[in-house]
Amino acid sequence: MRLRRCGADAMLVEVDSLDEVDAVRSALADADLPGLVELVPAARTVLAAFEPGAAGLARLRPLLDTIDLTKRAATEPREVVIPVHYDGPDLELVASTAGTDVAGVIELHAGAEYRVAFSGFAPGFGYLVGLPEALQQPRLDNPRKRVEPGSVAIAGEFSAVYPTASPGGWRLIGRTDVTLFDSRREPAALLAPGDLVRFEAIR
Secondary structure (H helix, E strand, O other): EEEOOOOOOOEEOOOOOOOHHHHHHHHHHHOOOHHHHHHHHEOOEEEEEOOOOOOOHHHHHHOOOOOOOOOOOOOOEEEEEEEEEEEEEEEEHHHHHHHOOOHHHHHHHOOOOEEEEEEEEOOOEEEOOOOOHHHHHOOOOEEEEEEEEOOOEOOOOOEEOOOOOEEOOEEEEOOOOOEEEOOOOOOOEEOOOOOEEEEEEEO
């Protein structure tokens, strides 16, 4: 674990894996640190931002020394079920790359349990870990100029749902009618780091 100051009132915690990111994020979220404004997890880091002059920043380093990076969160995670029409334009490509058929892709993707590791790229875009190894495939060689909101996608070790229309290079395997991000809603994003996600195939 490595610590880097980010300005006067934030600390970046660097670790070696997504599981360690989750352990740090969970421990800091449960610690009730004075003045903690926001925790921002990413692929190998957690940024802890504090109010100016908050006492919690000084307590951060001693707390991190006590964290068991192999321990999962003690609190019960929230579970989100996302119904999916598995009819994406890259479904056949994903199946052939995985050495299976379309039904096999659906069974693998919908049969797995995912966890939101972190958010990024666009508001409400959650990077989901738990993708079966056979479906861990590279991004497209030529990204699309527009991916529709609700598109269910895979790339590398992650699955995700595009919350808004945007360019994108992930392989699209389906779509959902669930709204992933709505600025008028509280909270605006459906998914938050630590949430469990299941995809349910619509027959």
